[in-house]
Amino acid sequence: MYVDTHAHLYTTDFDADREQTVARALDAGVTRVVLPDIDASTRQAELDLADRYPDMMIPLLGIHPTSIRETYRQELAALEKSLATGRARGIGECGIDLYRDTTYHRQQRLAFEWQLRLAREARLPVIIHSREALREVCAILARQHDNLAGIFHCFPGDADDARRVIDLGFLLGIGGVVTFKKSAMSDVIRALGIHRVVLETDAPYLAPAPHRGRRNESAYIPLIAAKIAELAAIPVDDVARVTTANALQLFTTSTT
Numbered sequence: 409m410y411v412d413t414h415a416h417l418y419t420t421d422f423d424a425d426r427e428q429t430v431a432r433a434l435d436a437g438v439t440r441v442v443l444p445d446i447d448a449s450t451r452q453a454e455l456d457l458a459d460r461y462p463d464m465m466i467p468l469l470g471i472h473p474t475s476i477r478e479t480y481r482q483e484l485a486a487l488e489k490s491l492a493t494g495r496a497r498g499i500g501e502c503g504i505d506l507y508r509d510t511t512y513h514r515q516q517r518l519a520f521e522w523q524l525r526l527a528r529e530a531r532l533p534v535i536i537h538s539r540e541a542l543r544e545v546c547a548i549l550a551r552q553h554d555n556l557a558g559i560f561h562c563f564p565g566d567a568d569d570a571r572r573v574i575d576l577g578f579l580l581g582i583g584g585v586v587t588f589k590k591s592a593m594s595d596v597i598r599a600l601g602i603h604r605v606v607l608e609t610d611a612p613y614l615a616p617a618p619h620r621g622r623r624n625e626s627a628y629i630p631l632i633a634a635k636i637a638e639l640a641a642i643p644v645d646d647v648a649r650v651t652t653a654n655a656l657q658l659f660t661t662s663t664t
């Protein structure tokens with residue numbers, strides 16, 4: 409069995425065939441799917457999907473860094489209101505993304521630190537999104553990682569960065585990028601093995617080879633697992649066992 413630790417199956421990309429998408433995931437052995445939040449505009453669709461498949465979906469609440477703008481205080485207020493319902497099994501995805509736009513860098517940082525505090529107070533795991541910001545994100549975590557655990561989603565660094573993130577108590581989320589030629593993730597897997605790895609698709613984005621460029625979905629998790637098994641020179645069953653145990657431990661034991 410597999411856990412997809414990062415899939416936005418509630419977006420409109422899946423409106424035409426959401427049920428079949430879920431069925432294909434189950435057929436592929438993906439029995440649990442973590443649903444990271446984006447912002448207030450997608451939250452209800454996410455929670456509706458989680459209600460529909462309560463034994464399969466694990467809903468998180470949070471604000472994606474690219475949704476942080478001048479209205480970020482309203483976003484944070486809406487998030488806290490949603491959190492009060494007790495539905496969240498984790499916080500995220502949250503972090504800093506300076507890839508396309510640095511206008512709201514300061515607000516992104518404030519909102520990220522705010523969400524880390526919420527995670528600590530609620531003792532919830534956190535899913536981190538970092539793009540062009542790994543050094544800053546690690547520095548923030550180094551200051552306040554006590555009582556925090558979580559996943560660095562679509563892990564963006566090299567082997568040294570990976571060691572640092574693991575030392576901070578975080579897991580490495582590895583997805584379709586590992587199947588691309590010349591992926592830095594190949595070196596990370598070869599250097600560090602899989603003991604702190606979890607699998608993710610980031611559906612509908614970042615589909616693994618041979619589906620690259622098309623819509624991604626949770627049923628592609630075994631393609632990612634097979635590539636990791638090849639890089640680590642271990643049986644794919646070991647990848648399934650270790651990554652599933654890592655994911656379940658994070659989302660079922662740290663929420664007490």
Ligand SMILES: [Zn+2]
Pocket residue numbers: 414416444501610
């Ligand atoms: Zn995401």
